[in-house]
Amino acid sequence: MEKGIVNDAKGGEHERQGTLWTATAHIAAAVVGSGVLALAWTVAQLGWVMGPLVILGFFWVTYYTSTLLADCYRFPDPITGTPNRVYIDAVRCYLGPRNVFLCGLAQYINLWGTLVGYTITASTSMIAVKRANCFHRNGHGARCDASGSTFMVVFGLFQLVLSQLPSLENITWLSVVAVATSFGYSFISLGLCAGKWASHGDFRGTLAGTDNGSPGDKAFNVLLALGNIAFAYTFADILIEIQDTIKSPPPENKTMKKATFYGLVLTTIFYLLLGCIGYAAFGNDAPGNVLTGFGFYEPFWLVDIGNICVIIHFIGAYQVFAQPIFARFENYIAGRFPEAKFIHKTYYVKLPLTDFGSLSFTLSKLVLRTIFIMFTTLVAMLLPFFNAVLGLIGALGFWPLSVYFPVSMHMAQKKIKRGQPKWIMLQGMSLLCLLISLAASIGSVQDIVHNLKFAALFKTVY
Structure with missing residues (x-):
């Protein structure tokens, strides 16, 4: 077989040209996202001792389980076996159809939850741009209220249009823009925090973190902070896809393990800098x-530029996460109703003043995607709580996708039997991560319930 050409599990061939450095870049780009914006608050809840330690703990668990997952790219042997091009195919090969359903459920809930989080984050950044300009014109004490619900509707309208464009997920510039803007707002956030810290010169914060409110509030905020860190580290659901771009020799799993280490080390250093400098700046x-x-x-x-980068990033990234949901659902209903004109008949509309030619669509694509985006926007309007939603998404996605399935596939691959020392170690780690995810979910849900008591329906004002 030619170098760089691989036969996948479905019998097809595709060419791979990825290297250690391209895979490292993909990993860093996948991990760095809106979670970085909450890191200063997260470290503030945990304090100077536990904050950095928890970040390092999530780094270690994510790296270790990622190396296990990298070995599951091929089945049954990690070097000579047949490649699996996507995460769920690896689960199917190693764990069987029942686990495929559970994996798909976890993946698609995580994907949809991410869309809700993107809608909330993009709208808060739109609000921040408007308010920053208002404060600059009228002074920091001015009343500069803005409706979050209005901006969520605007964001949803953008997505309604983008969802109808053909093959959006294959447009290369979309990923390039998303990566550039995500690093843009991340480094702007770091620079602003460093500037604020330098301006007052004090090393703020405490060893145990915030102590505002009751001990119960403190405990729930700590749990919510754990969910935020989990969200900031979750990328397992696309690890197999990244590995599928790597050429061999050397074996893909060896290259992927190195890329994962480099990517996560760079990301963790950045997380520690932003979280700790932000905490030192704000206390x-x-x-x-x-x-x-x-x-x-x-x-x-500069604050405006950072928030505009967030908006641009999530306008494109929303479709990257939504397209797999669209594809799965539309393929399912197409198979169930092979003769339905509503699903299969294609219509063409000439786009004026453009070079795109005709836009093709089906009525099912137009109607079902519109309903999906409207529903997602509605949920975001009902739950416009940045930290709580990020924490809940992180808590729901971290354990099943980053820990349980990689550990289970590794034990199946290596035929590790119940009661063996490594079985006990792996199951103990998985149980601990499950407890952390459950605790973080409780903290996130409690924060959402608490905030809903003071929120007016469809009148989110900042």
């Missing part, structure tokens, strides 16, 4: 989102 008053919490008023233009 126990760290905002939930460093770009929209108005810990910074000036330079207003």
Whole structure:
């Protein structure tokens, strides 16, 4: 077989040209996202001792389980076996059809939850741009309220249009723009935090973190912080897809393990810098989102640029996460109703003043995608709580996708029997991560319920 050409599990061939460095870049780009905006608040809940230690703990668990998952790219042997091009195919080969259903359920819940989080985050950044300009014109004490629900509707309308464009998931520039903007707002956030810290010169914060409110509130905020860190580290659901781009020799799993180490080390260093510098800058008053919490008023233009990067990133990234959901559901209903014109008949519309030619669509694509995006926007409008939603998404996705399935596939691959020392170690780690995910889910749900008591329906005002 030619170098760089691989036969996949479905019998087809595809060419791979990825290297250690391209895989490292993909991993860093996949991990770095909106979770970085909550890191200062997260460290503030945990304090100077537990904050960095928890970040390092999530790094170690994510790296270790990622190496196990990298060995499951091929079946049954990690070097000579048949490749699996997507995560769920690896689960099917190693664990059987029952686990495929559970894996798919976890993946698609995580994908949809991410869309809700993107809608909330993009709308809060839109609000922040409007308010930053208002504060700059009228002073920091001015009343600069803005409706979050209005901006969520605007964001949803963008997605309604983008969802109808053909093959959006294959447009290369979309990923390039998403990567550039995600690193843009991440480094702007780091620079603003460093500037604020330098401006007052104090090393703020405490060893145990915030102590505002009752001990119960403190405990729930700690649990919510764990969910935020889990969200910031979750990328297992696309690890197999990244590995599928790597050429061999050397074996893909060896290259992927190195890329995972380099990518996660770079990301963890960045997380520690942003979380710790942000905490040193703000202390126990760290905002939930460093770009929209108005810990910074000036330079207003830099805050605007950071938030515009967030908006652009999520306008494109929304479709990257939505397209797999669309494809799975549309393929399912097409198979169930092979003769239905509503599903299969294609219509063409000429786009004026463009070079795209005709836009093709089916009525099912138009109607079902519109309903899906409207429902997602509605849920975001009902739950417009940045930290709580990020924590819940992270808690729901971390254990099953990053720990349980990689550990279970590794034990099946290596034929590790119940009661063996490694079985006990792996199951103990999985149980601990399950408990952390459950605890983080409880903290996130409690925060959502608490905030709903003070929220007016469809009148989210910042």
